[in-house]
Amino acid sequence: MRITDKTSFDIANESYKKYDIGDEITVSGNDFEIIEKRDDTQNGLRAYAYAPVVNGKVDTSHIYMGYAGTDIKSIRDLFTDLQLPFYNNTSNDKINKRYSDLDKTTITEKYNGSSDKSDFFFKGVPNQIDESVAFTGSVKKKYPNSNFYGGAHSLGALIAQYNAVKYDFDKTTTYAAPNPYGALPKEIQSEIDKGKYDGKIKNVGHEDDIVNSLDFLNPRIGSNIITVPSYSGFLTAFPYIGQHFMSTYDVFDKNGNAKEMSKSELAAYKKMRKFYDQFNILTTDKDPAGLDETISDFIKKLNKKAKADKASKTKKGSKSTSKSSKNVKGDSDASAKKGNGGSGGSGKKIKIQPEAVRAIVSDLRDRIHKYDDVLRNIEEYERETKKSSQRILDKYESELLSGSHKFISPSDLTEYMESLAQGGSIGNLEFYDNHSMEQVVQDIHQNKKTL
Structure with missing residues (x-):
């Protein structure tokens, strides 16, 4: 045995x-x-x-x-x-x-x-x-x-x-x-x-x-x-x-x-795993893009700005002539409804910082582009793997057909190539785990959709 x-x-x-x-x-x-x-x-x-x-x-x-x-x-x-x-x-x-x-x-x-x-x-x-x-x-x-x-x-x-x-x-x-x-x-x-x-x-x-x-x-x-x-x-x-x-x-x-x-496979896995961990693709994190942290930082900036404005207003008195104070004080309820912000009808207003909003949008766009880049690279890898395998097969089949190796037939070479491939089935020359690859692609699409 x-x-x-x-x-x-x-x-x-x-x-x-x-x-x-x-x-x-x-x-x-x-x-x-x-x-x-x-x-x-x-x-x-x-x-x-x-x-x-x-x-x-x-x-x-x-x-x-x-x-x-x-x-x-x-x-x-x-x-x-x-x-x-x-x-x-x-x-x-x-x-x-x-x-x-x-x-x-x-x-x-x-x-x-x-x-x-x-x-x-x-x-x-x-x-x-x-x-x-x-x-x-x-x-x-x-x-x-x-x-x-x-x-x-x-x-x-x-x-x-x-x-x-x-x-x-x-x-x-x-x-x-x-x-x-x-x-x-x-x-x-x-x-x-x-x-x-x-x-x-x-x-x-x-x-x-x-x-x-x-x-x-x-x-x-x-x-x-x-x-x-x-x-x-x-x-x-x-x-x-x-x-x-x-x-x-x-x-x-x-x-x-x-x-x-192999050493190269292990190195590639570590690199990919690090990338996955960055976006929490393989975890149970409900915020795979890190959006909560981005928004939290934005709110902290707003609170810090509000405290600074309040301190400045208290120091200068109720007749402050600062440009930002005039803008906040001059906003009407109608203005708030148009998108300038409000605070539950209390009369208090929040000034939105366009540059911070643009930064968030830009960050999200960059993250989505990274997902797209990964998907493109995976698709390219799959195509090139199949092409390279077929090139090897074609090259040695032509040599076999020339009659220089009488004990080896083209079908023997095809079977050998298929046995080396992950699936080992007829016509399958994918030298990677197809199931795992599909799972990765699905995870990326799902997290891109979430983002």
Whole structure:
């Protein structure tokens, strides 16, 4: 069975759910059975050992460890998250032996004594990381000749990497993992620094996933890649946390590998994201053009001018001869109705400053033009991408038809080009995510309309 990033993703996703030993799941087109499990209601740990089912039989020569990430409804998970920057078990990881007992699939009691290492917030129980080590160690002991793999997300990803290092898993792919480097003993950190786990541990993250960025000022373990973002729902657009949801990581190529962003793609994304943030296109802000702030500044200027006029009028007396005072005093109710302003029939008038109004109008016009520029650039990019792809195709098809490459046909080249394209469908030579592009264009049009 081939192990891919998609396999680890599916294992991570299933590990959030509640299963019993003997239950079967299907991930990445393969059947697995839960052969061991741990669900501790006292500290929030949930972990599973999965084995593939081959020809109706459980194959324990390959075991996949899955660890659940943070359940936002669980206070125990949230308190575990708070301890991550300070967690370190290098001095004493001793806990009650009951936590190593695989027969205890669900734990509802507290077993730790005063001499055992306990959770900082929940005394009498171990930290999730300590218990995961005890549980995983027992699984390794029960199946000593098995190959071990790991997959997890978020808090579970940190736990997975920690155990993958401690028990030398064959391969582990995690998603949005905070960095467990600082919690490991110095001798293991030295091995990490030498690159021992570069080919064994891989973390997949998003550029703007704040949890994935938690390295705690330590070097990362193994390889770490940035994958393409996914804006597939309302919550995914929230800054910092929106791209942490498990669903945003379900982006793979046809071989099951997470789609890594190239340096140029990442640079372009950062630039575009910065532009989007400027106009709040991907946020829930009700004022995407910053109009409220502009109007607020204008009102402040008016109030400042009104206070200055009042102070000047008080100083000079009621017979002030200043030009601005004569204009304000001389406005009639009829004049107010014509657009010179009024104040609810109180007789007080407001002098509108044309230059300030013109400034607001000019600013709004400039903002709308920026939207138009972005739309034009996107349309030009789409056209040029298709043209360039077709030019490449035409060039090499003509060479093939000349007969110099007898083992390659023009149809082979067409299929290859289509496989490189995002869609990979017949006639689709769009080397970008068409759905995401359409969503961006819709967002721009909507915000332009709002502006």
